[in-house]
Amino acid sequence: MTETPSPDGCRSGVELQIERVIVASLEQATVHVRCLRGPVRRGARFNRLSGSARALDLTLTQAVVYGHRVPALDAGLTAFVTLRGKGVQTLLSGTPASGGQVIQGTNLLP
DSSP, rough: OOOOOOOSSSSEEEEEEEEEEEEOOOSEEEEEEEEEEEEEEETTTEEEETTTTTEEEEEEEEEEEEEEEOSSEEEEOOEEEEEEEGGGGGGOOOOTTOOOOEEEEEEEEO
């Protein structure tokens, strides 16, 4: 899959839909997600949350698909991810009506 570079040419946009928050602490959460726009690589930074004006500064530190750690998530995949940073308390599990929150951010290109 090809990534879409941002105007500065060094980042690409990514999106994850929050399906379920499994465990959350003050600075880290394990979350079941669906990748809407990717690939989302380990180290991706998320700074926007759908339907909220609250600031986020989250880093994806781990992704697990079918029990295996993976370096990236392609669009359409579901996974358990670990997010660390400011704003994990604002993440909520999705409902059939809401479809779940979407977090948006960027990958640094290799």
